[in-house]
Amino acid sequence: MERIDGYAPIREYALIGDGRTAALIARDGSVDWLCLPNLDSPSVFARMLDAEGGGSFRLEPTIAFQAERRYLEGSNVLETTFATAEGRVRVTDAMTLTESRRLSPMRELVRKVEALAGTVALRWALEPRFGYGRAETRIEHRSGRWFAHAGADALVLGVSAADKGDLHRGAITGELALAPGESAVFSLSAATGEPAVIPGREDAEQRLESTTRFWREWSGRLHYEGAWPEAVTRSALALKLLTFAPSGAIVAAPTTSLPEWIGGGRNWDYRFTWLRDASFTLNGLLRLGYHDEAHAFFWWLMHATRLTQPRLDVLYRLDGSEDTRERLLPELTGYRDSRPVRIGNGARDQVQLDVYGAVMEAIWLYGRAVGRLDGDTGREVGRIADYVTKHWRDKDNGIWEVRDERTHYIQSKGLCWVALDRACALGEIGLIPNRSERWRAEADELKAWVYEHGWDEELQSLVRAPDLREVDASLLLLAVFGYESERIDATIAAVERDLREGPYVYRYRGGDGLAGEEGAFLACSFWLANAYARTGRLDDANALMDELVGLANDVGLYSEEIHPRTGEFLGNFPQALTHLALINAAVRIADVEAERKERAA
Amino acid sequence: MTVSLWGALVGGVIGTIVLTSGLRVAQELGVTRMDIPLLLGTIFTDERDRASAIGYVIHFVNGLLFALAYYGVFRAVGHAGWLFGAVLGVVHAFLAGGILLTALLPVVHPRMGTPWTDAAETPLLEAPGFLLANYGRRTLIWTLVGHVVYGAIVGGFAAGLT
Numbered sequence: 155m156e157r158i159d160g161y162a163p164i165r166e167y168a169l170i171g172d173g174r175t176a177a178l179i180a181r182d183g184s185v186d187w188l189c190l191p192n193l194d195s196p197s198v199f200a201r202m203l204d205a206e207g208g209g210s211f212r213l214e215p216t217i218a219f220q221a222e223r224r225y226l227e228g229s230n231v232l233e234t235t236f237a238t239a240e241g242r243v244r245v246t247d248a249m250t251l252t253e254s255r256r257l258s259p260m261r262e263l264v265r266k267v268e269a270l271a272g273t274v275a276l277r278w279a280l281e282p283r284f285g286y287g288r289a290e291t292r293i294e295h296r297s298g299r300w301f302a303h304a305g306a307d308a309l310v311l312g313v314s315a316a317d318k319g320d321l322h323r324g325a326i327t328g329e330l331a332l333a334p335g336e337s338a339v340f341s342l343s344a345a346t347g348e349p350a351v352i353p354g355r356e357d358a359e360q361r362l363e364s365t366t367r368f369w370r371e372w373s374g375r376l377h378y379e380g381a382w383p384e385a386v387t388r389s390a391l392a393l394k395l396l397t398f399a400p401s402g403a404i405v406a407a408p409t410t411s412l413p414e415w416i417g418g419g420r421n422w423d424y425r426f427t428w429l430r431d432a433s434f435t436l437n438g439l440l441r442l443g444y445h446d447e448a449h450a451f452f453w454w455l456m457h458a459t460r461l462t463q464p465r466l467d468v469l470y471r472l473d474g475s476e477d478t479r480e481r482l483l484p485e486l487t488g489y490r491d492s493r494p495v496r497i498g499n500g501a502r503d504q505v506q507l508d509v510y511g512a513v514m515e516a517i518w519l520y521g522r523a524v525g526r527l528d529g530d531t532g533r534e535v536g537r538i539a540d541y542v543t544k545h546w547r548d549k550d551n552g553i554w555e556v557r558d559e560r561t562h563y564i565q566s567k568g569l570c571w572v573a574l575d576r577a578c579a580l581g582e583i584g585l586i587p588n589r590s591e592r593w594r595a596e597a598d599e600l601k602a603w604v605y606e607h608g609w610d611e612e613l614q615s616l617v618r619a620p621d622l623r624e625v626d627a628s629l630l631l632l633a634v635f636g637y638e639s640e641r642i643d644a645t646i647a648a649v650e651r652d653l654r655e656g657p658y659v660y661r662y663r664g665g666d667g668l669a670g671e672e673g674a675f676l677a678c679s680f681w682l683a684n685a686y687a688r689t690g691r692l693d694d695a696n697a698l699m700d701e702l703v704g705l706a707n708d709v710g711l712y713s714e715e716i717h718p719r720t721g722e723f724l725g726n727f728p729q730a731l732t733h734l735a736l737i738n739a740a741v742r743i744a745d746v747e748a749e750r751k752e753r754a755a
Numbered sequence: 756m757t758v759s760l761w762g763a764l765v766g767g768v769i770g771t772i773v774l775t776s777g778l779r780v781a782q783e784l785g786v787t788r789m790d791i792p793l794l795l796g797t798i799f800t801d802e803r804d805r806a807s808a809i810g811y812v813i814h815f816v817n818g819l820l821f822a823l824a825y826y827g828v829f830r831a832v833g834h835a836g837w838l839f840g841a842v843l844g845v846v847h848a849f850l851a852g853g854i855l856l857t858a859l860l861p862v863v864h865p866r867m868g869t870p871w872t873d874a875a876e877t878p879l880l881e882a883p884g885f886l887l888a889n890y891g892r893r894t895l896i897w898t899l900v901g902h903v904v905y906g907a908i909v910g911g912f913a914a915g916l917t
Contacts, residue, residue, distance in 0.1 A: 171874075174870075450878065457881065473884055477892075
């Protein structure tokens with residue numbers, strides 16, 4: 155792997171985490187991204203966004219090496235093997251889970267080094283840079299450990315190697331050489347607002363083992379009978395890392411400001427939960443057999459939205475608090491000079507009517523699976539449906555969060571129809587107050603409006619908006635959600651014609667009020683596969699899925715976008731929406747195949 | 756000055772009704788997601804309807820117990836009144852919002868997340884967070900006002916029903 159100006163390609167990263175925060179590790183053994191104590195907290199390692207001053211925890215051979223890596227089977231524990239001319243050494247990285255019966259670190263990153271062959275010399279360097287590199291950090295060595303502090307945050311590094319390291323210009327550096335059979339453990343314990351728990355080698359190794367056991371047990375519960383079990387399992391494990399366990403919310407990605415085009419300004423903070431992902435999340439969790447997680451996500455969904463109901467916001471913070479203000483971090487240079495670096499997300503203030511469809515579909519999926527909704531929830535859901543009847547005629551910013559003038563996005567209208575359709579279904583089976591006659595009448599009127607204003611005879615497709623006469627890949631979601639229309643097949647064909655290049659699908663070709671280019675949007679490709687299956691084109695669905703599964707990086711992860719010519723990953727990484735789209739497409743194809751077999755039998 | 760036990764208890768009942776109703780109104784107005792009956796009831800069940808019912812009973816019992824505590828303070832200092840009760844309400848609000856709900860409840864609540872909850876667990880309720888901010892940034896103000904009103908009612912009745 156070669157770094158460009160100190161930056162590793164986004165494709166070269168793997169994710170580890172503990173359900174509260176997550177770290178990205180490059181193939182060369184450098185932990186380049188970690189926020190503490192939570193996914194949406196300020197970073198302590200942000201080398202991805204500033205190669206010089208962002209902070210990192212490096213561990214690599216002192217001479218030239220080749221690196222191979224994998225996740226230990228069925229786990230989120232990463233194993234990197236460095237091969238050099240002098241031998242081979244293995245590094246196992248994980249963020250450990252808390253042991254409930256013993257005092258264990260608030261957060262802990264464990265790096266275990268084992269010599270496999272020959273004697274390999276390694277160097278390591280810990281450069282903590284709290285508060286996105288802006289906080290003044292004090293580092294000292296006491297009681298045999300390194301302590302780094304900034305305000306209420308602290309890191310404690312335990313090193314079980316002869317060389318305990320030296321402090322030099324804000325970095326703790328050291329070397330170690332292990333003969334075959336020897337091992338060393340680095341344990342980085344973090345605390346915020348409480349005394350740090352000092353890690354010991356034995357305890358850290360035990361936690362590493364129990365963490366590996368947990369992940370294997372968890373992934374062993376996954377139920378999927380289809381053609382891509384490895385990709386589905388890896389996606390589920392990635393989603394579990396993106397789930398903020400204290401609340402059940404799922405972050406869109408664990409990073410901020412990885413660019414949608416190298417050097418461009420489309421750099422956003424994705425460390426929030428988008429309601430748009432709700433239906434994919436619940437469908438994925440329920441279909442794969444993760445009912446506890448589905449239950450927790452549904453509770454989060456209904457509780458988090460209570461402040462604004464019946465209106466729904468676009469995105470929510472993981473802990474439910476309200477501050478999502480967008481700010482710039484001029485101190486950070488940005489990934490390969492892609493500025494600005496943003497924290498917070500201004501999309502919160504947008505109007506996106508499609509979220510109502512996604513949320514009502516999620517409630518329908520959950521209600522159907524569980525068989526009941528409590529009275530308060532049922533009334534809240536009914537009020538949301540009523541709100542849709544009053545507001546579907548409004549202009550909005552659309553699913554792509556266009557920072558331009560609002561307009562009548564057809565995909566938003568289609569998803570409003572989905573919202574009303576699911577409300578009718580929920581009302582008719584008695585899970586919510588039944589006002590289905592009114593909701594159905596409004597849904598019919600909505601659909602007639604879409605026919606009148608959203609269809610383009612020349613393009614033979616539904617269009618982005620009545621004033622934006624072009625094809626939009628988000629319209630594939632109408633097929634995915636079962637929007638009943640004879641014009642859906644034609645729209646799928648138009649997306650293939652205008653937006654598809656090989657396995658890649660662009661969101662749209664026209665403007666969006668922002669300067670700069672962007673890559674192909676990976677979720678759209680999976681939506682296309684899903685839409686193929688939904689409309690009976692199983693061969694096309696299977697062929698596209700085979701191609702898409704091959705686009706993942708070496709450990710099975712996907713970013714938001716991909717450069718169609720170079721295959722370079724773009725945008726925040728790894729992206730929950732892409733992995734959710736993969737899971738949903740895979741289970742849809744498996745369902746359609748099973749239905750066909752059943753019919754044939 | 757005579758302080759009435761029965762007055763304090765009647766004040767506790769009325770004060771709890773006012774406090775609970777006030778927070779319910781704040782929920783409906785979209786000011787807060789704080790739902791004390793739900794938080795208390797879900798200690799015992801994950802069925803929302805039953806949880807709310809159980810939670811209301813617990814909250815009323817708590818309201819009476821706190822009224823007794825107020826009565827103890829009134830007796831100790833030999834004075835009761837709506838203003839003194841309101842001052843105690845401020846202390847009560849910070850005890851409830853700053854310690855009981857923020858620090859203690861997440862630790863003892865089997866269905867609530869804590870800052871230490873990890874991937875091995877799937878809690879159903881988010882924690883209130885520092886000064887209850889996770890439930891809406893104005894939650895603390897409403898909690899404070901609610902408890903001040905509660906305290907004033909308890910103090911007023913304890914002084915008045917003699």
